[in-house]
Amino acid sequence: MKRLCLITLAMTFMGVGAFAQVVNSNHGKRFEQLERMLRDPSVYRSASGAPGPQYWQQKADYKIEATLDDENQRLTGAETITYYNNSPDPLEYLWIALDENVRKPDNDSYKFEPSRIRPRMTYDQLDALDGHDNDWGFHIMEVKDAKGADMKYTINQTMMRVDLKSTLKPGSKIELNIKWWYNTTPRAISGARGGHEYFPEDGNYIYTMTGWFPRMAVYSDFQGWNNKQFTGRGEFALTFGDYDVKMTVPADHVVGSTGVLSNAKSVLTSEQQKRWEQAKKELVEPVKIVTLEEAKENEKNKASGTKTWHYKADDVRDFAWTSSRKFVWDAMAVEIEGRSDKPMAMSYYAKEAYGIYERYSTKAVAHTLRTYSRFTIPYPYPVAISVEASNGMEYPMICFNYGRTLPDGTYAESTKYGAIGVIIHEVGHNFFPMIVNSDERQWTWMDEGLNTFMQYLTEQEFDPNYPHRRGPAHKIAPYMALPKTQLEPIMTNSENIIGFGNNQYAKAAAGLNILRETIMGRELFDFAFKEYARRWAFKHPTPDDLFRTLEDASAVDIDWFIKGWYFTIDNVDIAIDDVKWYQLSTKNPEIEYPILKERAKQSQSDLAANRNRAEGRKFYVEEDERLQDFYYSYDQFEVTDAAKAAYQRFDATLSDEERAILGDKANFYEIEFSNVGGLVMPIIIEWTFADGTKEVDRIPAYIWRKNEEKVTKAFMKKKEVVQIKLDPDRETADTDVSNNYFPRVNKPSRFELFKSRGGAARGQSSGSNPMQRAGGR
Known part of the structure; x- marks a missing residue:
């Protein structure tokens, strides 16, 4: 092709946001293989990223009998654990988790957080300074083997080591028998996940039994025993097994539980x-x-005596239940693609939550099962339960949520969406980590982050106007823009994180959303994510297994993204530093000369000369x-004949392709970008043209691989550009959008005067309540 001449029309912007001096190489750090x-x-x-040919995991089966004392809020239990050593390692001792011990008076968790004296303090805050004198935590009465002989055990905080008289060899099993009791804690005061809530208006309790029995810790190929102490934040790493559980409770209590009710005829009326049976057919x-x-x-006329509810569950990693005489219980069947039978979606809730839960809870459960099943694996369990208990916590087949109306039955819209959101989230935990059984004690984000991402997808399909809190990339940008002293990488143990919710839930979820929408694309990401769920269902995956599977199943190199998003505290901030505009010279004097003449006139014009002419000054060259x-x-x-002839000779040498480019009157733009935040990301450019139309170019993140600080990219556009904008749909979590525009755009910020309000019980309707002002539902 002939050499075509580019003439610079304007250097419209340059030199803003100078980048720090680069030490040593300016590339390679962020694109090094993971x-x-x-x-x-x-x-x-x-x-x-798949399980290997010799993958193994342990198994623990439980038989438990427990009695709930409603007068003293105490739970007493006896359990038999059958533990199977499927590992290649001989075991000399076993570790058992006693999570309820986190509330014991002498537990270290009370001492972890800094404290200070404030001008105004509550009684509980002052009392905490003097230590704790409650009688919370497990009382272990005995630990015996299958023959009834005492077994030696040592309790260290929330972990109990049971020493074996003889080595538990690979391929063998052992039976342990443990008797225990503990006082259930008032959740509002203790902050515990399980316990009881008292309702003074009717004198009744709702019990949520979680972490309520000694449970086997995980022994795995990648870390041996996971006996990291439970401090109240990093949740649970547990072993799969089968459960046979009998709960004796007051005769008028209704019990919801992990598993399937085995003795319905003994605890339900004939009408119930x-x-x-009708609910099993209702869709x-x-x-x-x-x-x-x-x-x-039931609330008004308390019955005497007790009933025993018998539940069984297979292939679950934990077991939880709830009990109260206050409960309404509803249920419906759910069609799940890939299943011939239909699991049951169910809810348990008191009258205080009736206005929201009767309408939304069970349908939200069903919607969650359908959506998660489509993106992962068909929901494998027989039931999924939502319990309104003024909290938010998850266990296999059952979860505890919040969302109560005001006494008149009305509620704020924020309370409604809050309830639906927490139901979706907690029911969704059945998939992550109850089925895809990641280690929450080590990597909370593999539980909360993956589930929050799936929650976002499920909310999107619930309501097109759903007010998402987490998931969209731009929602996490303010967190990522915080001072570095307030940030930690996602790959950080949960106890060490300051912004726990933003880090382990929101940022981890936003990262997956960026992979899906921006980097990999929906088709490739969805296939790879589904493959990860399929590979690791009912197994113990690590972050390595997730990262490797996403690449293995998609053929997309995402090492650079994983490194930056999950292993660093860099943020996304791509800036436009310089824009140059060029057009091709046609060499046609009839076109080019008028342009050049006007430019020369403008370059020679200045303020003084213009004013001299305006004042009618006489110039010497005009007088003489x-x-x-x-x-x-x-x-x-x-435009002379010679100039025209020269152009005709030039035009005769052009090919059709060259002549077409000149005829299009193309505009050429050279843009210089800088990576201010440090986290590399695709460059997404929206062009707005003089005729009002728009166009988007997407440049892969690999453009940064040879210079991670600054890159320049040239573009040809057939129309003149009036504005350039980066990340128009806010899909990369850019933390400073002020440098995303050319020309710069100044947008005013709005603020409002507000008054803070006192706290309310979790899940109690608060905020704007148009329903109440309208006089009803």
């Missing part, structure tokens, strides 16, 4: 049994097994004509 940071593959975990509206009227009657030589009247931009 393998150096991951565990080496093994026969247990393959380089592809008929409703249960549209939940059927009330226990009605509001029956729940209110002898000063006017050839050049006084010469016009270098006159």
